[in-house]
Amino acid sequence: MGGDILTELVYTRRELCRTCYTCVRECPAKAIRIENGQAEVMSDRCIGCGNCTRVCSQGAKVYLKTGDRVEELLKGGKVAAMIAPSFPAEFYDMDSGQFTGMVRALGFSSVYEVAFGADLVADAYKELVDIRKTQYYISSDCPSIVNYIKYYHPNLIDNLAPLVSPMVAMARNLSCGKGLVADCRNK
Ligand code: SF4
Ligand code: SF4
Incomplete structure (x- = not known):
């Protein structure tokens, strides 16, 4: 992965790409091109919709993960968590109190719903x-x-x-x- 990490929300794991063209066809912004045998994201055209990560059967299209930055923040002091209202769809096996407790146990000092x-x-x-x-x-x-x-x-x-x-x-x-x-x- 090259370029500015903050602008490259989605990129290709080159070793996994099989050049099947699925992501090229499915990108709504025509932001993927085949270069040197791999499907590269053109970050200046990418709108960050994530569709290519969904349609790639090889797991070769991935999105930026910033868990390590969050861990650094948690070491540095009080950090609030803002939770999307869709959280019950993912954490359907617990109630909101349990979920809040789990987030606080991770180190967040407060938890809010977006x-x-x-x-x-x-x-x-x-x-x-x-x-x-x-x-x-x-x-x-x-x-x-x-x-x-x-x-x-x-x-x-x-x-x-x-x-x-x-x-x-x-x-x-x-x-x-x-x-x-x-x-x-x-x-
Ligand atoms: S869908 Fe995946 S394997 Fe196919 S070209 Fe795109 S990145 Fe490569
Ligand atoms: S995130 Fe969306 S716009 Fe960006 S390359 Fe993938 S499908 Fe195209």
Whole structure:
């Protein structure tokens, strides 16, 4: 893996690639090319949707994992965990109290649900559409959709809602103690 680790969200484990072209065909952003016999991700075109990691039967497409960075953070002091509201789908065999206890046992000092960030953003969206009734908006919650529009449909950028995602709204709320409607805006 070369290049900037922060921009290479998805990359190829070259030794596993069998050059079957499946990921090339399935990439919605045409961000994979065959080079030197392997399917390489072009990070400047990749929107980070993760579809290639799903369709590659060889396990050759992988996404950036940052567990080691989290472990370093946990050694350094108080760290809050923000949990996606979809967590019961993965941890269906435990209740929320058990799950919270498990996260705290890993070393996190507090545990929050990103669902609260979604509430903050929902209020901001309502305000937005109430004020500008003639404008059509595309939700900017999903980074892949935002990247797709920025890279491939820049004429629609003005239609992206000028609001941060629930995750960012929640992080702002935790880090600065504010983060209500005004803090959910990108600008
Ligand atoms: S789907 Fe996997 S094995 Fe096939 S070309 Fe892409 S990375 Fe290689
Ligand atoms: S993550 Fe999505 S956009 Fe990026 S290379 Fe894979 S399929 Fe293409």
